[in-house]
Amino acid sequence: MTLSPQFLDELRARTLLSGLIGKTTKLQKAGREWRACCPFHNEKTPSFYVNDDKGFYHCFGCSAHGDAIRWMTDQRGLPFMDAVKELAQAAGMEMPAMDPRAAEKAEAAKGLHEACADAAAWFSEQLNGLPGATAREVLAKRGIKAETSRAFGLGFAPDSRGGLKAALKGYGDPLLVEAGLLIQVEDKAPYDRFRGRLMIPIRDPRGRTVAFGGRIIGDGEPKYLNSPETPLFDKGRTLYNLDKAAPATRKTGRVLVVEGYMDVIALAQAGFGEAVAPLGTALTEAQLERLWRLAEVPILCFDGDGAGQKAALRAAHRALPLLAPGRSLAFVTLPQGQDPDDMVRQKGPAAFEALLKTAEPLVDRLWSSELAAEPLATPEQKAGLKQRLKERAESIADPGVRTEYLAEFRRRFDALYAQQRAAFVPRAPFTPRGGGARKPGQPWKAPPGPVGAGAKRLQQHGIDGVLTKPVLAGLLLHPTEICRHMGELGRLHLTDPALAHLLDAMIDSAVEHPALDSEHLLTILAASGFDIIAQDLLRADQLSCSFTQKDADPARAREDLDEAIAILVTRPEVDAALAEATATMQANYSDDAYERQVSLVNEQQALNARLANLVQSNEDARAFSTEGN
Structure with missing residues (x-):
């Protein structure tokens, strides 16, 4: 019977760990977790915790740690396969079909585990004996203490083609080749894979050695040599030091990812036991999923050189489609030319801890990287920046997170080019009288209001009156956009009750039928009594834009509708904040309140500019009113 990692991951995901453990252990709710007196040792004060979100239990008293399967084997005493069968039956999962070769493969895996463990022991003996003198000097120069070396099981592979082969001859050459310890070239005799290298055991989450990394002693290439992929070792799903970092992460609430x-070893010696590393490749989706089971926001601490920062950016791009509420990344930029090992040795743990506190959120890293990707001197280059940001955000699968990223990138882009956009507004941005803040004791005066034909229309009807009907008409014509903007539309507070009820019905229909087309949506609305108001919206010519025209370019219509919704949602929020700031100024003047008021007025003006730009960018559009024609 073959149990793939995917099957076991699905089994763990379908098993509510607190429900399983709660059958035999009395649990108490403790925030987002559960706690109890540990069932693995006698204690009076609870130190045993169960985390359903991350799928593990941990005892701070005896260090018992594991998942649902581990609970069944360690606490219930079941054999592994029996534990899986019982959990699968409870979760309603079919066990994989019997495979005649599965038993042979499982038996072979036992031999591979034993061979890797014996190889690790032999390498350790060589490091601590006469052959390992040079390797010990290398460790001493790097500041690695003997106890740290023992904790990580470091070893040494002598520069010999047959040393390990002879030491483990009882396993036979075929098994040692399968374990990645020997190299077989055609029909020639196998020989040791690792020679003249400092050996670093790679362990699985249960602490079993499954592979090795070897660092060259002296000159030679490659600098690092990893085991090949074997039945025990999947490079893309393995993180170095995961077995030790998992319990450390439980205490610190964070996980660090280094190159x-x-x-990893230097950080652990300096007190940062929560560090892991990928194995010479870019972070994979599987590795990211493992990291998110440890912490909601893993911190990437890649080297400060160009290669390290490119690796961090690749990880950011790879993480985007997988983002979800409570799942992101953060980034620490180390000084140029330094890695975490250098930093803790040269500047100490306190300096590294201070650096961790400056971790940059994922959205900031994406923004800064796209901003620096190319010059932004021409309209085409600025449009390219906008398009790249949009593509990054739209790669996010989760609709809520995607909407927030689109809105955040749009806000930052608009703020970056606020002055240029203000050219479309028939007045200059508001600044304090005389170029400075109002002096205490001066009578308070409201900031100047907008002027001009379009702005008069805005004053008379407000953003709601100008944009609501066109946006609703656009959504009627392009109903697939409703789900894309679900988060933003949920923030709308329409002043017209009939339009508000119509929008609610549209959202309900889109949720129930995500692939809805315009004709189907209108049919559903008609059945609910909204046919007249919907048809009136489609006939109206309140604001002619690409998204209200049936024959418009779809890409253009989508982009314009994105902008219109953003303005419609944001402007009332800015207006409310400005009203609050104005009331504060009238009641009790302060420079801070005045500066906030000025900021909000300028933000209000920027939104007016965006609306004017939206209208002007449509060739057949009218201005805000016919007065300006």
Whole structure:
């Protein structure tokens, strides 16, 4: 019977760990977790915690740690396969079909585990004996203490083609080749894979050695050599030091991701036991999923050189489609040319801890990288920046997170080019009288209001009156956009009750039928009594834009509708904040309140500019009113 990692991951995901453990252990709610007196040792004060979100239990008293399967084997005493069968039956999952070769494969895996464990022991003996003198000097120069070396099981592979082969000859050459310990070239005799290298055991989450990383001693290439993929070792799903970092992360609430083995080892020696590393490749989706089971926002601490920062950016791009509420990344930029190992040795743990506190959110890293990707001197280059940001955000699968990223990138883009956009507004941005804040004791005076034909229309009808009907008409014509903007539309507070009820019905219909087309939506609305108001919206010519025209370019219509919704949602929020700031100024003047008021007035003006730009960018559009024609 073959149990794939995917099957076991699905089994764990379908098993509510607190429900399983709660059958035999009395649990008490403790925030987002459950706690109890540990069932693995006698205690009076609860130190045993169960985390359903991350799918593990941990005891701070005896260090018992595991998932649902581990609970069944350690606490219930079931064999592994029996534990899986019982959990699968409870979760309603079919066990994989019997495979005649599965038993042979499982038996072979036992031999591979034993061979890797014996290889690790032999490498350790070599490091601590006469052959390992040079390797010990290398460790001493890097500041690695003997106890740290023992904790990580470091070893040494002598520069010999047959040393390990002879030491483990009882396993036979075929098994040692399968374990990645020997190299077989055609029909020639196998020989040791690792020679003249500092050996670093790679362990699975249960602490079993499954592979090795070897660092060259002296000159030679490659600098690092990893085991090949074997039945025990899947490079893309393995994180170095995960077995030790998982319990450390439980205490610190964070997980650090660094580039290499020695970074992990140096950080652990400096007190940062929650560090892991990918194995010479970019972070994979499987590795990201493992990290998110440890912490909601893993911190990437890649090297400060160009290669390290490119690796961090690749991880950011790879993480985007997988983002969800409570799942992101953060980034620490190390000084140029330094890695975490260098930093903790040269500047100490306190300096590294201070650096961690400056971690940059994922959205900031994406924004800064796209901003620096190319010059922004021409309209085409600025449009390119906008398009790249949009594409990054739209790669996010979760609709809520995607909507927030689109809105955030749009806000930052608009703020960056606020002055240029203000050219479309028939007045200058508001600044304090005389170029400075009002002096205490001066009578308060409201900031100047908008002027001009379009702005008069805005004053008379407000953003709601100008944009609501066109946006609703656009959504009627392009109903697939409703789900894309679900978060933004949910923030709308329409002043017209009939339009508000119509929008609610449209959202309900889109949720129930995500692939809805315009004709189907209108049919559903008609059945609910909204046919007249919907048809009136489609006939109205309140504001002619691409998204209200049936024959418009779909990409253009989508982009314009994005902008219109953003303005419609944001402007009332800015207006409310400005009203509050104005009331504060009238009641009790302060420079801070005055500066906030000025800021909000300028933000209000920027939104007016965006609306004017939206209208002007449509060739057949009218201005805000016919007065300006």
